[in-house]
Amino acid sequence: MGKIVGGFWMPHDPVMFVAPNAPGEEVSQRVWGAYERCAQRLAELEPTSVIIVGCDHYILFGTHCLPRYVIGTGDVDGPIESLPGLSKGVVANHQALAGHIVAEGERSGVDWTVARSFTVDHSFSIPHQLVVQPAEKVLGRELPSIPVYLACGVDPYISLPRAAQLGRQIRAAVESFDADERVVIIGSGGISHWVGTAEMGRVSEDFDREILAHGVEGRLAELIAYSNEEILTRAGNGAMEIRNFACAMAAVPAARGEVIAYEPVPEWVTGLGFLQLTPGSGHEQSPVMPT
Amino acid sequence: MSRNVLEKVLWQLSVERAAKERFREDGRKFLGRFPLSEEEVEMVLAFDVGALQRLGVNPMLTMGFWQELAPNRSMRLYKERLGATEEQNAAFSAALKS
Numbered sequence: 110m111g112k113i114v115g116g117f118w119m120p121h122d123p124v125m126f127v128a129p130n131a132p133g134e135e136v137s138q139r140v141w142g143a144y145e146r147c148a149q150r151l152a153e154l155e156p157t158s159v160i161i162v163g164c165d166h167y168i169l170f171g172t173h174c175l176p177r178y179v180i181g182t183g184d185v186d187g188p189i190e191s192l193p194g195l196s197k198g199v200v201a202n203h204q205a206l207a208g209h210i211v212a213e214g215e216r217s218g219v220d221w222t223v224a225r226s227f228t229v230d231h232s233f234s235i236p237h238q239l240v241v242q243p244a245e246k247v248l249g250r251e252l253p254s255i256p257v258y259l260a261c262g263v264d265p266y267i268s269l270p271r272a273a274q275l276g277r278q279i280r281a282a283v284e285s286f287d288a289d290e291r292v293v294i295i296g297s298g299g300i301s302h303w304v305g306t307a308e309m310g311r312v313s314e315d316f317d318r319e320i321l322a323h324g325v326e327g328r329l330a331e332l333i334a335y336s337n338e339e340i341l342t343r344a345g346n347g348a349m350e351i352r353n354f355a356c357a358m359a360a361v362p363a364a365r366g367e368v369i370a371y372e373p374v375p376e377w378v379t380g381l382g383f384l385q386l387t388p389g390s391g392h393e394q395s396p397v398m399p400t
Numbered sequence: 401m402s403r404n405v406l407e408k409v410l411w412q413l414s415v416e417r418a419a420k421e422r423f424r425e426d427g428r429k430f431l432g433r434f435p436l437s438e439e440e441v442e443m444v445l446a447f448d449v450g451a452l453q454r455l456g457v458n459p460m461l462t463m464g465f466w467q468e469l470a471p472n473r474s475m476r477l478y479k480e481r482l483g484a485t486e487e488q489n490a491a492f493s494a495a496l497k498s
Contacts, residue, residue, distance in 0.1 A: 167460040171411040172404060262460055305459030307484040309475075346459060 111206075111283040111290030115154045116361040116386035117147055118296045118324060118354045121163065121235040124377040126192040131376035141239075143370035143383040148243035150369070150385055156293040158203045159241050159254040160279065160360075162353040163232030163297045164261035166304070177267040178275055179222040181256040182207040187229035195234055203253035206286055210255075213282035219275065229256050232297045232350075240295070259356060261298065261349040269333035272352040276359030283360075296357030298350025301343075302379040308345060312373040316344040317380035320351055324366035324384045329358050347379065363389035403456040405434050409444060410457060414464035423469060447471075450482045 129137060151159075168189060170176060185200040211221045229237075233256050245252050259275070260267045267275075276294070283292050300320050301313035323332040333355050340348050358364050369383040409431065412419040422430045431441045443451045447470045449462040466478045479489055 167411060167458055167464065168415055171415070172408040263458055305461075305463030306453070307479055307482040307488055309479060310488070 111286035111288060111292060113280050113283055113360050113362065113388065114156060114291045114293060115151075115388065116294045116296065116357045116364065117151070117236075117240070118299070118357065118366075118382060118384040118386070119144070119147055119236055119240065120299060120379060120381045120383075121232040121297045122302075122374075122377050122379045122381060123190070123192055123231050123235075124379070126194045128376070129194075132374045136372055136374060136376075139370060140372050140374070140377075140381055143372075143381075144239040145243065146369050147383060147385070148240045149247065151240055151244040151293055152247035154293055155248070155291060156244075156252060157289075157291045158206060158293075159237075159252050160257055160292060160294045161233050161236050161241075161254055161297055162257045162259060162295065162356045163229065163236075164259050164350055164353060166230060166232070166262045168230055169228065169258075170263070175260065175263055175265070176222040176258070177260045177265065177271070179224050179227075179258045180207055180210060181227035181229070181258075182211060182223045183225035183227070185227050185229060185254075185256055187227075188231050188234035189228050190231055192231060195231065195238055200229070200233075200237065200256075201251050201253045203255050205288075206253075206283070206290060206292070207255045209286050210279055210282040213285055214278050217278055217281065219278045224256075224258075227256060232258075232353075236295050236297045257356070259352050261352045262304075262346070266337060266349055267352055269335060269352055269355050272355040273329060273333050273359035276356040276361075279356070280360045280362065294357045294360045296353040296355075298353045299348055300351065300380045300382045301345055302347030303345035304347045304378075306346065310375050310378050311345065312375050312378075312380045313344045313348075314373045314380060316348065317371065317373065317382055320354070321366075321368050321371060321382050321384055324354065324358065324364075324386065325368060327358075327363065327365045327389065329355065329364070332358065344380075358386055361386040361388050365389050402436065402440070405436055406440060406444070406452060406455060406457050407461055409434050409436070410452070410461040410465045414461060414468055420468060448481065449478060453482065 300317040
């Protein structure tokens with residue numbers, strides 16, 4: 110029986126790569142250092158595989174097909190973008206576990222869209238290259254990584270409760286997997302940022318700290334209670350990515366969180382939050398699907 | 401007004417190399433392939449990202465289109481075209497692309 114041994118929330122801010130020195134050395138080092146700490150903590154969990162929950166930014170999927178949620182079950186490569194400091198290449202997937210998540214989903218009423226050959230974007234590659242790959246070096250072995258993409262950037266958005274349901278279904282699938290799998294799930298994104306709008310560059314520190322507090326206290330119900338209107342008004346279209354946080358948090362049994370770092374960085378147009386999710390022993394969450 | 405067609409056009413112009421080349425060669429001819437009104441064609445040719453967003457076009461697409469194809473790819477100018485206030489522009493570091 111496999112298990113989810115932990116999770117993380119972390120940002121995937123491409124501006125960090127385009128303008129690494131924009132916020133000054135101190136801030137920059139704190140943020141890059143936060144990724145390093147996440148990598149160390151990931152290695153300490155001794156995982157055997159990772160799931161990274163990212164989202165398209167209207168690059169991978171066009172008007173012809175806008176999936177609410179999709180999982181990469183086959184070959185994975187990327188990122189699709191060229192960003193200084195990020196390399197393009199093939200990513201080792203855990204095809205057996207990804208396929209099992211799909212099959213278990215079908216049994217429990219979750220119909221995954223699958224990507225059999227998937228090119229990821231920076232929302233997968235930044236956590237993968239800054240956290241998973243360094244953890245692989247510490248462990249001296251490969252950590253196959255499964256991409257899961259939720260509709261956060263392009264409407265129709267996946268609902269927050271549905272994102273949490275997917276997290277619970279991923280957990281159920283991991284727990285019914287027939288190998289002794291130790292899985293860490295990363296919710297990639299956020300927190301506040303306005304992308305391509307007149308407010309771009311604004312950071313909403315109050316909102317960001319509120320979200321992190323939900324993570325610390327394990328308040329999943331509060332996290333998934335925000336309306337789209339409130340998120341868009343208070344924290345921008347980029348903050349819709351808290352869906353990825355909800356998915357990761359729901360996947361970790363009775364999760365509690367610890368803030369690793371938070372930096373509001375207008376120069377990088379984002380409030381950057383890093384949080385570790387640890388399984389708890391308390392109240393279990395509701396079943397995967399309402400019956 | 402067709403948000404869907406405009407998004408299709410801007411998506412192609414953001415991600416497809418051949419579409420970008422055809423647009424650079426003759427933007428009006430390229431746009432003639434799509435069921436757009438004359439007003440919408442002018443909007444795209446003028447990089448009127450504010451008007452496009454007011455029609456509901458996703459800001460990620462207007463930004464991608466601007467960064468790929470606008471004659472002046474300054475993000476400060478982009479924000480001005482969106483109607484950003486001086487305060488909003490002052491807060492922006494021009495970190496994306498100058």
